[in-house]
Amino acid sequence: MKKTIQEVIVVEGRDDTKRLREVFPDVDTIETRGSAINDEIVEKIALAQEKRGVIVFTDPDFHGEKIRKIISQNVPGVEHAFLPRSEAKPEKMGGSLGIEHAKPAAIKQALENLLTQDEDAVEQISQSDLLVAGLIAGPSAKARRERLGEVLHIGYTNSKQLYKRLKMFQVSQDEFGAALRQINEELGD
Numbered sequence: 302m303k304k305t306i307q308e309v310i311v312v313e314g315r316d317d318t319k320r321l322r323e324v325f326p327d328v329d330t331i332e333t334r335g336s337a338i339n340d341e342i343v344e345k346i347a348l349a350q351e352k353r354g355v356i357v358f359t360d361p362d363f364h365g366e367k368i369r370k371i372i373s374q375n376v377p378g379v380e381h382a383f384l385p386r387s388e389a390k391p392e393k394m395g396g397s398l399g400i401e402h403a404k405p406a407a408i409k410q411a412l413e414n415l416l417t418q419d420e421d422a423v424e425q426i427s428q429s430d431l432l433v434a435g436l437i438a439g440p441s442a443k444a445r446r447e448r449l450g451e452v453l454h455i456g457y458t459n460s461k462q463l464y465k466r467l468k469m470f471q472v473s474q475d476e477f478g479a480a481l482r483q484i485n486e487e488l489g490d
Contacts, residue, residue: 305325305327305328306325306327306328306356306412307353307354308349308353308354308355308356308380309329309330309331309346309349309353309354309355309356310328310329310330310331310355310356310357310358310382311330311331311333311346311355311356311357311358311359311368311372311379312330312331312332312333312358312359312400313332313333313334313335313336313359313360313364313365313368313399313400314332314333314334314335314401315332316399316400316401317330317332317358317360317399317400317401318330318332319401320400320401320402320403320408321358321400321408323405324405324408324409329353331345331346331349331355333359333368335364336364336365336367336368338368338371338372343371343372343375343376346372346375346376346379347375347376350376350378350379354379354380355372355376355379355380356379356380356381356382356412356415357369357372357373357379357380357381357382358381358382358384358400358411358412359400360384360389360397360398360399360400361383361384361385361386361389361398361456361457362386362389362397362398366456366462369381373418377418377420378417378418379417379418380415380416380417381415381416381417381418381456381470382411382412382414382415382416383411383414383416383450383454383455383456383457384400384403384407384408384411384456385407385447385450385451385456385457386398386447386457387451388402388403388404388407388411389402389403390402411454414454416454416455416470417470418469418470419469419470419471422468422469422470422471423468424468425467425468425471425472425473425474425477426464426467426468426472426474426477428464430477431460431463431464434481436449436460436463437460437463438460441488442460445484445488446458446459446460446463448484448487449463449480449481449484450466452480452483452484453467453470453472453476453477453480455467455470455472
């Protein structure tokens with residue numbers, strides 16, 4: 302990855318900006334100040350998208366997904382970077398998941414695997430495919446979804462979100478199949 306990032310990165314708060322600047326000293330961010338994202342912030346993000354491009358890099362939790370959804374609905378064409386939940390855990394037990402807890406290598410990895418939402422996406426992976434792959438139901442479905450999100454760099458999803466996310470980012474049958482083979486090998490299935 303380049304030493305500098307041209308796009309403006311949308312994060313949730315000051316601690317996220319601080320962590321990003323430890324890795325990329327010249328990075329510019331827009332902070333949403335948590336999940337209470339308002340019209341003024343959305344307007345700033347839209348202007349940044351128009352001028353330089355935007356990367357949405359929120360925490361891998363409910364609030365981060367809420368922010369990501371609001372931005373995607375209001376600012377077309379933004380890029381998305383996803384940090385695996387396992388990389389966002391605080392060192393001390395009990396804290397919340399966050400970009401601010403990620404190691405520099407995990408941040409770089411997330412920003413090397415950007416995805417852009419396709420508004421005109423067509424289904425490539427069906428609900429039936431997800432069921433057969435053990436991603437919707439079964440004792441290991443949640444763990445399999447989490448690992449699939451890491452392998453495909455699409456972030457963690459619940460079973461309802463997975464179908465939408467695969468479609469949104471136009472994950473092909475080949476990419477999906479390769480990711481499943483990798484997960485099955487790791488799990489010994």
